[in-house]
Amino acid sequence: MSQVAFKERSVDCRDPQAADAAGLRPLAFLPGRRACRTWFALGLLAATAAAAVAAELPAAPPRDDSNSATEERLKRDVEYLSSDELEGRGLKTKGLDLAAEFIARKFQAAGLRSDLYQGTPYHEFRLYSAARSGAVQSLRMEIEGSEAQTLAPGDDFTSLMVTTGKAFRLPVVFAGYGITDPESGYDDYAGVDVRGKAVIVLRHAPFQGPAGRNHSAREAGHHAYIHTKLRNAQAHGAAAVLLCTDQRHLTGATSAQGAAVDPLLEVELSAELGLKPLPVVHCRRSWISRWIQQVLGKNLEELEQRIDATQGPASSELPGAKVAGEVAVVRPGRIVRNVVGVLEGQGATADETIIIGAHYDHLGRGGWGSLALSDKDEIHNGADDNASGTAVLLELARSLARRERRRRILFIAFAAEELGLYGSKRYVQDPLIPLDQTVAMLNLDMVGRLREDRLTVYGTGTAQEWPLWLAQAASASALRIVPEPSGFGPSDHAPFYERGIPVLHFFTGFHPEYHRPEDDAERLNIPGMRRITQLLMELLERLDR
Incomplete structure (x- = not known):
């Protein structure tokens, strides 16, 4: 029921x-009424007609x-x-x-x-x-002077939020963990302009050490939420978000090739939670790491370690880099x-x-x-x-x-x-x-x-x-x-x-x-x-x- x-x-x-x-009334429907x-x-x-019924039903098989x-x-x-x-x-x-x-x-x-x-x-x-404008169906990483690299949906990335529009091509900024915390003075968006750009954001929060430096456990939990990160990115004017799993939260399992397993999120984030519709994808860490290494000449894990050690941001624009995607207008x-x-x-x-x-x-x-x-x-x-x-x-x-x-x-x-x-x-x-x-x-x-x-x-x-x-x-x-x-x-x-x-x-x-x-x-x-x-x-x- x-x-x-x-x-x-x-x-x-x-x-x-x-x-x-x-x-x-008997035998009558009255318009607009429950009759x-x-x-x-x-x-x-x-009863009168029953006596005139000539057709015989076929014999049914015996049944208990x-x-x-x-x-x-x-x-x-x-x-x-x-x-x-x-x-x-x-x-x-x-x-x-x-x-x-x-x-x-x-x-x-x-x-x-x-x-x-x-x-x-x-x-x-x-x-x-529910009414859906579309999900990101294709994603391409472009670096000036290099051949574009295409990511496969489901294998290399998943689309997490429906969005309006049919296509996008945006400059890219690495925005650390995507956290802005005025109380502790920590801000991954300090010193970078992300308006109209795509931001790479690590999941979870910086490692705080045994003393819990700068953030209490409660604050860290709040800032680690994906919805909080997305709202913060939107508040700073970002036009798309590329989520990437941080090194500490990769699963303990390894693939046949010995690499850490990096499962992709498979959820649909709702605009009902105060989020505006924009492209949000979860990318394999291997792709993001390769991209940052090629553009900035830095290792993604080293950037994370720097944030953890200093409890300060390591955000940076990726010069000459763009992310392009197409949105399929579908109603699944x-x-x-x-x-x-x-x-x-x-x-x-x-x-x-x-x-x-x-x-x-x-x-x-x-x-x-x-x-x-x-x-x-x-x-x-x-x-x-x-x-x-x-x-x-x-x-x-x-x-x-x-x-x-x-x-x-x-x-x-x-x-x-x-x-x-x-x-x-x-x-x-x-x-x-x-x-x-x-x-x-x-x-x-x-x-x-x-x-x-x-x-x-x-x-x-x-x-x-x-x-x-x-x-x-x-x-x-x-x-x-x-x-x-x-x-x-x-x-x-x-x-x-x-x-x-x-x-x-x-x-x-x-x-x-x-x-x-x-x-x-x-x-x-x-x-x-x-x-x-x-x-x-x-x-x-x-x-x-």
Whole structure:
């Protein structure tokens, strides 16, 4: 379930006066309103037409529908979807694609038609990262009288900040550690003019010795931050920053050639932290050292030692040197996929559609959305959220494929719910079946932790029939329904309700493992998932009348 919040506004359709005051009428959408629908008239029409249905469904292969066999299928599906192999089904993981392909195979095996989008079950859409003007894609070091040297992106440098413009060619200044500290009198920018130029800046801070000369540990930490260095460079008018790892912070490991390993940063620094967009790259130390040696005739390590020894700057312009780069104007993103399968209906109401949905994505290795207290890059398997709902979706597909249906049933496994309901939003923007032919949407999100037989159902006020039908369906599975009338909420039913479609969201409640690495399959109530599946089957019998 997403942590995205929605405003709450609903009408309880069980109250005829409230429904009438809200302008809600059976079988009608009123423009601009959250409409309720009723199926009573359609139910009579469908019952009349049912007797005329001549087509026979193909015989389904025998299947064990005992409670134990159903639970075994649910357990097998949910354990795979929440396994470490799928890496938490996050947006940046291969596991998200593995999950989509798994669901597609299960839809096909159940007998659903899945050649819906250019012969595939995949409703694809692109998710873009935050608005991005561009990253430095090429970098060239020029020295007057010498051949320019080109650095390879990813191997020799990484781009750390998006920037405007398409290209730059700038004079270069070595600015030591890029620190200005008025309290101690230390200033790497003293005596050099960096306006409109690129500055080479060492990472971290000068070595202070055992007595901590000039800087306290707190001050050194503050000045060592990359954001502080960038803000200081911008304050002095620098037009680009070339970061270089200082000698003391190279890793202790060595390459096959015996050189110290110099890992490149792979981050995207945000302008939201008070930084103006400008080219910021992290270069291999070997390139910067070679450049300074060639222009100044000095060794980079010797310059560092001089700064450490004197606690004074060793900044200098690099005469005749320029750095040139090109910026690719790009909006990086990723193709993600809703997985869709359909069972067609027969008879007078065959063109009407019931949607059953569940999101299959989760948080990957944490990051945004995670409530974990540590940042250990742990896999968040999302067994309850929402491998549980996806497993129930698959079991419903298997069961409903074996029954006659008067209405079309569309099964959708949504992607990118955790980021803000993107999968369901994209579907309602580009529906496979027109929304005016969609009579209801049932959403399964976090249905794996049934406790004390209590099942919360949101959206009970979005159609007049829901309370009665739910009570009837729940009695067969001995579940206690906790009704919530509102059709809004932080899950994939909300975009459908926004379009006036009656919805229900089934939910077994929050728990301490929500959005944490501990949300694993062994904590799930598999018999509870089977009972919820049975309730859905009972409800769908009424909805499909």
